[in-house]
Amino acid sequence: MSWSREEQARRAGAELKDGDIVNLGIGLPTEVANYVPRGIQVMFHSENGLLGMGPFPYEDELDPQIINAGKQTVTLAPGASLFDSALSFAMIRGGHVDVAILGGLEVAQNGDLANWMIPGKMVTGMGGAMDLAGGAKKTLVMQTHTSKTGESKLMDRLSLPPTALGCVNRVITELGVFDCCGDHFLCLELAPGVSREEAVARTKGELRFAG
Template structure:
């Protein structure tokens, strides 16, 4: 397999589905890229678990204020109207279902919507962090990920083998090869790369891949 979307292109595609004015939390690492690709005329309000609402773009190198960081310890700027709050208040926002969207990375996603994204096993990190709250507090949970692991194993599977972050929580997955919804505990294909056949995609997916209606072409700009 030689053709696939880059991480930036996956993040771009996920950003196209965020509604104007949505309150959004982005997972640490790769998902943070989504904030760079808001469509023209739309503005999401980004939330970070450590206590900022409506933070802006990353500052230029040398202009960082290290008192202003996101949950991933990266420097941020503030948009007009931004606010600060206690860590406990931040999680009250999450648990109170005040976030419209959470976009997270994944090690595995099951066809049931189960997510494993915090530990690869006994030698993994010692705690799940805020992800467990996010996947059950946000109104919509999406995942961005490569379609397969570096050694060629499917990341979209029938059942997760790694420690779970949440159950029945993911509703859409944006991968390097496809956009897939999870409906009634089944993967339903919505978009795929034009250069990849349906059979090729099925062979790289670790659970049944359903078709329900038109399969659109997955495209993204050069980034």
């Protein structure tokens, strides 16, 4: 047993605090918008120039000129503001965004993140990932714990080119929640049915357990 993608997104949503300014990366992190805990108000920042991103539009309110960073059509939430790309990244680099939730290819126990290229295989460019990972007050990564071939993606040190160094605070995988503590990962929570032995076996870095 492990968490489904939805359960991972719900668990990431539980990390959000009332009043947070939150930037969600492309892919699974985008889903977290659907799992903001009840009673909590956050504002979503989209780096293409929107603070106060609302949900996907109803068919009759679809506007091609309101998109998120994943180029999906979205809406404006009450209190939204719009701005150019330089101001948007001033918000990010300047430490005015509370939480960035990003996808990952690898995370190292010292908080290094790789998510923008695999030499010889995949080049998408970094987009806003380097600014976001290093600039947000808190960086959460959502990714699978191991690759399709079973290789761990929670590493003692990165094997892929880094996006930013020492930036990741917490990783949420299908197996659980893990903090980057420098010389080890600290497991805060395991998904139901996941044993400590399994988590250790699937983690290349050193894994310790809280409590």
